[in-house]
Amino acid sequence: MQYSHSNRGIDVVWFKRDLRIRDHTPLANALSRGRQVLLLHIYEPTDLAHLTTSNRHLTFRWQAWTALCKEVRALNWPVQTAVLHAPALDVLKYLHEVSGIRALYSYQETGLAHTFIRDQAITRWVRINEIPWHEQRQQAIYRGLKHRKKWANDWHNTMRGGLTRASPGPNLERFEVPEWPPGWACVETPHVTHCNDPGGCGPFQKGGEREARRYLQTFFEGRVKGYRRQIGRPLESRKSCSRLSPYLAWGCLSMRQVYQTFQNADVPRAKMDLKAFGSRLRWQGHFIQKFESECRIEFESVNRGYADFPYHGTPESLAAWKEGKTGIPLVDACMRCVINTGYLNFRMRAMLVSFLTHHLDHPWQAGVEHLARCFLDFEPGIHFSQFQMQAGVTGINTIRIYNPVKQSMERDSEGLFIREWVPELAKMPIEYLHSPWTQPPMERLWSGLDLTYADPIVSVESAGRAAREKLWKFKKTNAVREEATRILRIHVAPSSLD
Template identity: 45%
Template sequence: MNINKQEHINVVWFKRDLRLQDNEAINNAILADKPILLLYVFENSLKEDNHYSERHWNFIKQSLQDLNKQLLPFKTKVLTVSSEILKTFGTLQQFWKIDTVFSHQETGIKITYDRDKNFRTFCKNNLITWIENGNNGIFRGLKNRKTWQEDCEQYMQQSQFELHLDNTNFIPLETLHEIEKVFVLENLDTPKNKSFQKGGTSNAMKYLQSFFYNGRYKNYSFDISKPELARKSCSRLSPYLAWGNLSIRQVWQYAMQFRQISDHKKQVDAFASRLHWQVHFVQKFEMEDVMEFESINKGYRRLKKNLSKSYQIAWKEGKTGYPIIDACMRCLKETGYINFRMRAMVVSFFTHNLWQPWQAASAHLSSMFLDFEPGIHFPQLQMQAGETGINILRIYNPIKNSKEHDPEGIFIKKWVSELQNVPVEFIHEPYKMTVLDQKFNDITIGEDYPLPIVDIHSTRKKASDTLWSMKDDALVKKESQRILKKHTQPDRNKLD
């Protein structure tokens, strides 16, 4: 190998920041003025974790392919290794002296947090400096939110980090080809599947531009709760934010610039408020990552629920007997996306009507959501399960939501093929069809499509009575005050 083993280099370790523009790690590496190796490690431990699935890895691979296309003018690419991070750096040290590693602080799950702690020890023992920058207005080590709002807004308004063709010193392609010979490389090819959004900053920009300049945003707040219309009227940027193809700041500044020429400023503002909402919840998880496993409010850890494999299987497979629930779960499985209200509803159904612990839904949903973002995922599971003690208890009625947001059953019939011939008057509650109705419409409820696995009215009452009674528990009250004090602004009475 024609590699100078005495050469000092720096490494940019990509994680959930798969972009070149507005990437502080790359910016800092360039300012350090040493040869830069760009690295992504497909960690086997993460591949085996049940929060992740093939759809995530395909999205990441597509994002890396897009990165490599953007890197062609720099005559370099991202080294993509299939290994573990410590083993990878141990191998790299055979060829270079690594001075500094640049990355962002990842608000991830416990396995990634533990990995980062081990990596910090590795760096210390090997005299490597590891510089982690903040990410998307999230601040590590906060004890409260006294200045968080101002700090977050300041981040949003700051200039983006720009990558230009000059002043760069990346490890060249010919050297990378030599290095690749000693690693097990990750194949970046992915199967063609039009059901899933494709990863990469280039695709992210197409969605961002079409949302605003093609007018999709005009019906944003009107269609946000509708399972079919939201697929077009929402931005669909969530996976690109989750995996860092775009930064929150890029999107927010783009929206604010567009707002100046928009005739529908309220819609732009509604969208921008959701960006702040996202950062708020990620910050919450950053400050209390115990939410991955247990209720943030310790009082609700006393809540006992009996596991039912049959209920959980029916829910996962979209065979509960409630068409809107089943359509959502089947759509999620096939496309990786359902809108926010439907996400809240399927969690509510699981935790309240089926009376299953939110922890039992966590891995399945995270593996299905293409936009799996831990900082959104875990706080929202607990919020919809009614186990925070500070949020209004919401138990979504699937029939009411179905009639309000899919009145003609368009979304239902699209995803629950068994109900194609069911008339609109029965599409939300097919179990109300008489034997004659079923025969006339060529369907047998209980055979072709399941009867409801639970009664939503009695199960709702049980859940409501139980959770409301716990509001008066001394520990629940004490914890509620602690949570409010920690996660709200000083001049606010409740958490959004």
């Protein structure tokens, strides 16, 4: 049976990666125009099965969603909320059948292929059923953008715009939520249905707007001091970077909220720190726009000239990288840290990818899902672009091959981070800590140290040299150069992103 009165029925606000009530335009519109408003969040089976999804993401979403519902109740808004486990299209079809949908409100998602295909199916269905879908553009991310001539301007204008405030309109009325089919209503955090969850003991950052505001506040109250100096260090960056990334990735904060707080921040003796932070805010939009404009990079390199780039990595070296057992202390410490806490600073993320693709000679595709699962802040737009940049397959960026021993000596000079995450090396004298294989074997034997730490899986020096030669040679091929010109024309990567 199809619900027949188009002026009746419910208005559905579908929350995806925008789990907040502040500065949320679809919510504000639905509340002001609607009468019976349902706030909906969906854990879809395709998402739970996807290899980029991990339990830490699902928990973060759950925390953010339950916090949102609690706040809505405290505000006494006459709306209903539901969190379901079912395919989104089935949910909408069911709702339309039992209650009638007057209008659907959501943000436009720059997501993975499976969410895009789903949205296309929903577009067809709402058209057939004459349901208006008010799909709001994400802040400064444009669908179908062909070049970046005006993009930076548009981004700044959007960020300076007024924050949207949701408040209940005069027509809102309470209503009964329909009874859901068996198995749809979520009463606790769902779990992934694949077998590749990284596990990890935590603690992980917690989801929700209040938590997000706490990080925002403490950052500008003082943590920002030293941002520039500490950003490259695996230990210190955990405090002096903002740690806002999961809140931005899952939408507990809008970028506009962060930008405006940054603009109004008055932190003595932190001018350069603030400047460095501010430029990174635009990078977030830059990369998401890049993914929006060229979403095939979920599967293939942005520069098609690298389609035949030869790789010779072994399954054993890939497994060692994923488990943090390569025998290179900083690489292993970083991997174990991100598995257990969900966070790693930019430089160490870049080094992990560089080591995988250059030293271990694997294509970026071999590790991209693993780190997506590990990063609590997994954001497809940033993740796939950054992975390819660090793998050296864009043809437009400087090729960077990080030497993990040099990074270790520079960024963790006292070895505190390594000792924390690689307990086998807890008692290793500092002169050997960054490269334990340099300790003379007899000294090692007599020292009474834990000898279980693996030998290095590759020679950092010679593997790095071989990768450099291979990459530079390939970068000069016609196919790579032609593609580089095309990429620059569409994405006009700002030089600061090199």
